[in-house]
Amino acid sequence: MKRPLIGITCSRLVGGAWGIYSLGHFMDYTFSLYSEAIQYGGGAPVLIPVAQNQDTLKKILEHIDGLILSGGPDIHPKYYGEQPLPGLGEIDDELDQMELLITKFALPKNLPILAICRGIQVLNVSQGGSLYQDIANQLKGSINHLQRADKGVNTHLVSIEPGTRLFHILKRKKFGSMGNIIKR
Numbered sequence: 001m002k003r004p005l006i007g008i009t010c011s012r013l014v015g016g017a018w019g020i021y022s023l024g025h026f027m028d029y030t031f032s033l034y035s036e037a038i039q040y041g042g043g044a045p046v047l048i049p050v051a052q053n054q055d056t057l058k059k060i061l062e063h064i065d066g067l068i069l070s071g072g073p074d075i076h077p078k079y080y081g082e083q084p085l086p087g088l089g090e091i092d093d094e095l096d097q098m099e100l101l102i103t104k105f106a107l108p109k110n111l112p113i114l115a116i117c118r119g120i121q122v123l124n125v126s127q128g129g130s131l132y133q134d135i136a137n138q139l140k141g142s143i144n145h146l147q148r149a150d151k152g153v154n155t156h157l158v159s160i161e162p163g164t165r166l167f168h169i170l171k172r173k174k175f176g177s178m179g180n181i182i183k184r
Contacts, residue, residue, distance in 0.1 A: 003044040004065035008034050009099050009119070010049050011072030012092055026050070030070050034116075038068075048102070050095050057102045066112040069099055069119025080130040087134025100126050 010028035028049040035045035048060060061067075073090040077083060079100060099119075103126040106113060115123040121131055132138045157174045160167045167173070 001042075003042060005046050005063060006038045006043045006066045006068060007046045007048045007060060007064040007102075008038070008068045009070050009095075009102065010047055011070065011118075012050055012095060034068055034070060048098075050092075050098050052098050052102070054101065054105075057098070057105055061102070061105055061109060061111065064111070066114070067102070067106050069103065069113060069115040069122050071117035071119065073118065074133070075118070075121055075125055075131065077131075077133055080125050082130070082133070085133045085138075087137050096122075 008030050010030045012026040012028055028047070028051075030047060035047075038045040043066070046060075046064060052060075072095060073092050074088055075096050076091045076093055077085070077088065079096055099122045103113070103122055107126070113123065125131065135142045159174055160170065160172060162173065
């Protein structure tokens, strides 16, 4: 049986473990849990680095069977018609351009997309949506979305709409981060 190829967009870090690369050099990365989950589910993960153009993105999309828009920094507000506000986090314009472009090309192909954290924001903005730049300051009564703890520590629950594909798969209305399923 052929393993489906699942593309995972990478984020970037400036510098690296060796210090000598800290002068404007980037390292593409993604959390290993994404690749591990794809392998566990019978797929083959394919990392998609930021350095792409229209032609390379279209070529990648010809070969993958699904796409994960992974987590990462904030999206620059210019992509949803706003100026930066205080409280906006780290941004990466090249990452924004790549992920918005791959999403634009993937949607008409009806390619399955799993959008995680920043990824759901990319999906929203690619379809003309807007974002809160700093939820805690722009929306009264909001929950903490800035995770300062270990990424394996749940900071809030995710609600799933009954009747959706994800609800039918997980058979749960709520779950925590990193795949911890909560019966409710």
